Amino acid sequence: MHLLGHPLIVAPxxxxxxxxxxxxxxxxxxxxxxxxxxxxxxxxxxxYLGSGVGLGALRLGRRLAGYPAAEAPxxxxxxxxLAGVVLAGGxxxxxxxxxxxxxxxxxxxxxxxxxxxLATMGIAWLVFRENVDGRLLLGAxxxxxxxxxxxxxxxxxxxxFGWGAFAIAGACxxxxxxxxxxxxxxxADPVQIAMVKGLAAGGVNIGLALFQGSALPTWPAFLGAGxxxxxxYGLSLVLFxxxxxxxxxxxxxxxxxxAPFVGALLAIVIFGEAVTPGLLAAAAxxxxxxxxxxxxxxxxxxxxxxxxxxxxxxHDEHHQxxxxxxxxxxxxxxxxxxxxxxxxxxPHYPDLHHRHPH
Numbered sequence: 001m002h003l004l005g006h007p008l009i010v011a012p013x014x015x016x017x018x019x020x021x022x023x024x025x026x027x028x029x030x031x032x033x034x035x036x037x038x039x040x041x042x043x044x045x046x047x048y049l050g051s052g053v054g055l056g057a058l059r060l061g062r063r064l065a066g067y068p069a070a071e072a073p074x075x076x077x078x079x080x081x082l083a084g085v086v087l088a089g090g091x092x093x094x095x096x097x098x099x100x101x102x103x104x105x106x107x108x109x110x111x112x113x114x115x116x117x118l119a120t121m122g123i124a125w126l127v128f129r130e131n132v133d134g135r136l137l138l139g140a141x142x143x144x145x146x147x148x149x150x151x152x153x154x155x156x157x158x159x160x161f162g163w164g165a166f167a168i169a170g171a172c173x174x175x176x177x178x179x180x181x182x183x184x185x186x187x188a189d190p191v192q193i194a195m196v197k198g199l200a201a202g203g204v205n206i207g208l209a210l211f212q213g214s215a216l217p218t219w220p221a222f223l224g225a226g227x228x229x230x231x232x233y234g235l236s237l238v239l240f241x242x243x244x245x246x247x248x249x250x251x252x253x254x255x256x257x258x259a260p261f262v263g264a265l266l267a268i269v270i271f272g273e274a275v276t277p278g279l280l281a282a283a284a285x286x287x288x289x290x291x292x293x294x295x296x297x298x299x300x301x302x303x304x305x306x307x308x309x310x311x312x313x314x315h316d317e318h319h320q321x322x323x324x325x326x327x328x329x330x331x332x333x334x335x336x337x338x339x340x341x342x343x344x345x346x347p348h349y350p351d352l353h354h355r356h357p358h
Contacts, residue, residue: 013246013351014294017255020239025262027232029270034228037221039214041098045205046222048090050229051237052198055191071189072310072334074196081184082196089178090201095208096171103164114147114260115169119176120253128180129357130350132250139292140254146285147260149278176253182241183249187310190241194234202229248350254293261286307339 027047034043063069074082097113121140124130185193216222243252264279314331315321321337328334 011246013243013252014255016239017243017247017252018258018290020236020243021256021259022262023232023236023239024256025259026266027228027236028260028263029267030228030232031225032267033270034221034225038217038225039209041094041205041212042209042214042217043225044094044098045202045207045209046217046225047202047229047233048198048205049202050198050226051232051234052195052200052202053226054230055195055198055234055238059191059195068328068330068333069189070332070334071191071312072187074185074188074192075310078185078188081181082193084181085178085185085193086197086200088174088181090197091204093171093174093178094201094205096167096174100164100167100169100171103167113168113172114144114257115172116175116179117144117147117253117257119173120179120256121250123176123180124183124249124253128183128249130248130250133296135292135296136251136254139289139296140250140257142285142289142292143254143257144289146282146289147257149282149285179240179244179253180249183244183252186241186244190238190245193241194237197237198229198234246351251293251350254289258286258290301343303341303343306341308336310334310336 031043031047038046117140121132121137125132182193210216217225240252240256243255247255261282264282268275268279312332312334318339319337321339
């Protein structure tokens with residue numbers, strides 16, 4: 001991660017996070033095109049299902065083509081975290097969101113959904129004790145303010161806070177929990193994580209939609225929703241997990257908060273919406289926030305304790321270990337390995353090997 005040493009060089013984790021935001025942000029206006037043909041709750045289920053089925057097909061295709069597995073599979077110890085991810089992000093959050101949207105003006109709902117980024121960072125900082133400094137907080141709030149300004153402009157500033165608003169805020173907290181729990185799984189195969197979450201969340205939401213009386217859409221709408229879900233929910237989550245692996249939860253959540261801006265830009269192209277002063281101001285705030293993050297330099301002497309884990313890696317300065325006869329050849333590869341204690345100093349993020357106290 002020595003890419004941190006120059007402010008103009010973008011580390012891989014940042015690219016993963018921004019690409020994840022781009023795909024998810026693009027899915028919003030594309031999903032809006034489908035709302036006329038699909039009930040909102042059914043659409044949420046089909047988007048998740050499309051991500052799970054698509055990633056499952058991708059995973060099966062790679063296996064049939066003989067590609068070696070370079071990612072660590074989910075293990076028994078990961079199941080509690082995975083269950084929390086599916087429950088919080090795949091079941092609780094969508095139900096709260098749909099409940100809230102039925103009782104809250106669309107403008108207020110759009111504003112409140114921006115709380116997800118704040119909830120993600122707050123939980124990472126206060127509960128999981130991830131390092132967050134003043135520069136990161138300032139950048140994150142600039143991005144968040146830009147997202148709020150976007151939503152305010154789109155909705156005309158109408159607010160209506162009541163039980164529906166509390167439900168939407170609860171959905172954001174649930175997704176914040178989901179993002180932090182996903183961080184605990186970030187050493188495992190991101191395609192497997194996203195596939196399991198997509199299949200579980202898709203099944204739950206489609207079941208709830210059918211229970212509420214929703215009808216299944218036509219095949220063209222069904223396939224369209226699946227395609228949007230594969231890219232906007234499936235591949236986006238894969239990239240999000242990879243970003244978590246490199247950046248930690250707080251920074252990944254902050255970069256991901258740029259997604260509403262991507263959606264707004266695409267809405268201009270698809271729906272012919274006007275370029276407003278609010279959009280330009282939001283772009284300036286988000287650009288400031290991203291700049292503050294890109295130019296972050298976190299460096300100090302730190303100690304690595306003994307650690308046993310499994311993840312995709314190459315033999316860099318943090319992976320100087322001997323191989324057993326059964327370990328895979330070539331790099332990158334994955335196998336259980338042990339880190340011996342070491343002390344050194346270099347620029348770093350709170351990645352898999354740098355989640356230490358300060």
